Amino acid sequence: xxxxxxxxxxxxxxxxxxxxxxxxxxxxxxxxxxxxxxxxxxxxxxxxxxxxxxxxxxxxxxxxxxxxxxxxxxxxxxxxxxxxxxxxxxxxxxxxxxxxxxxx
Amino acid sequence: xxxxxxxxxxxxxxxxxxxxxxxxxxxxxxxxxxxxxxxxxxxxxxxxxxxxxxxxxxxxxxxxxxxxxxxxxxxxxxxxxxxxxxxxxxxxxxxxxxxxxxxxxxxxxxxxxxxxxxxxxxxxxxxxxxxxxxxxxxxxxxxxxxxxxxxxxxxxxxxxxxxxxxxxxx
Numbered sequence: 001x002x003x004x005x006x007x008x009x010x011x012x013x014x015x016x017x018x019x020x021x022x023x024x025x026x027x028x029x030x031x032x033x034x035x036x037x038x039x040x041x042x043x044x045x046x047x048x049x050x051x052x053x054x055x056x057x058x059x060x061x062x063x064x065x066x067x068x069x070x071x072x073x074x075x076x077x078x079x080x081x082x083x084x085x086x087x088x089x090x091x092x093x094x095x096x097x098x099x100x101x102x103x104x
Numbered sequence: 105x106x107x108x109x110x111x112x113x114x115x116x117x118x119x120x121x122x123x124x125x126x127x128x129x130x131x132x133x134x135x136x137x138x139x140x141x142x143x144x145x146x147x148x149x150x151x152x153x154x155x156x157x158x159x160x161x162x163x164x165x166x167x168x169x170x171x172x173x174x175x176x177x178x179x180x181x182x183x184x185x186x187x188x189x190x191x192x193x194x195x196x197x198x199x200x201x202x203x204x205x206x207x208x209x210x211x212x213x214x215x216x217x218x219x220x221x222x223x224x225x226x227x228x229x230x231x232x233x234x235x236x237x238x239x240x241x242x243x244x245x246x247x248x249x250x251x252x253x254x255x256x257x258x259x260x261x262x263x264x265x266x267x268x269x270x271x272x273x274x
Binding site: 003004005006007008009010011012014015016018019020021022023025026029031032034035036038039042045046049050052053054055056057058059060061063064066067068070071072073074075076077078079081082083084085086088089092094 | 106108109112116119120123124126127132135136142143146149150152153154155157161162165166169170173174176177178180181182195198199205206210213214215216217218219220221232233236237241244248251252254255256258259260262263265
């Protein structure tokens with residue numbers, strides 16, 4: 001049995017998600033935007049693992065789901081960085097404000 | 105105030121402090137280093153949730169692999185050492201919207217409780233996860249390996265220098 005309520009974990013995950021969302025929307029360096037998205041995915045993983053322990057039917061399903069999420073997040077980081085490097089080679093910038101070639 | 109509580113508060117404080125540093129620091133490399141603290145603290149949170157295997161995977165993948173790959177991304181691209189801030193109005197509006205989102209979600213989750221079952225997830229955690237992965241979740245598991253292969257090949261092709269195209273242009 002645990003002395004920490006479920007709401008504490010959910011609140012921590014919510015705070016981290018909000019920080020990640022703020023970073024992803026306001027930062028101008030594309031690498032920082034990518035890593036803010038990783039922070040948001042991490043907050044989701046905390047929710048999955050917390051519900052795996054505190055739900056009506058506790059089980060390992062949430063933990064296995066979070067393992068799959070971590071895998072997809074790692075693949076996403078690699079592909080995102082590759083796109084970023086390809087873009088940098090063409091435009092000489094990593095500033096998200098200058099990545100507007102599809103708007104013009 | 106049990107030891108578990110103290111550990112949880114310490115880890116949660118470290119995680120949130122790392123996130124706040126990510127928002128407030130101006131040097132890009134420092135931001136990524138601040139986020140390592142968050143990732144390791146989240147691994148500790150997983151241990152308090154009796155998910156040892158996920159905690160080890162978190163340390164390996166996030167604070168090991170993803171942070172290093174992001175540092176490589178920073179080193180390989182030229183950037184202003186000091187990050188310029190976004191326009192003030194945009195920051196304030198985004199902050200207000202996210203604050204509203206936070207308040208709505210907090211109102212929903214603050215009383216959420218399903219009652220605690222006596223789950224013993226921490227006993228033979230890794231062994232049970234392995235058995236589940238290779239019995240019930242074997243098809244998603246194999247699909248994940250295909251996904252990783254696609255991501256590997258795709259990112260190599262994306263980041264590869266296109267020498268042929270340049271020669272064709274000449």
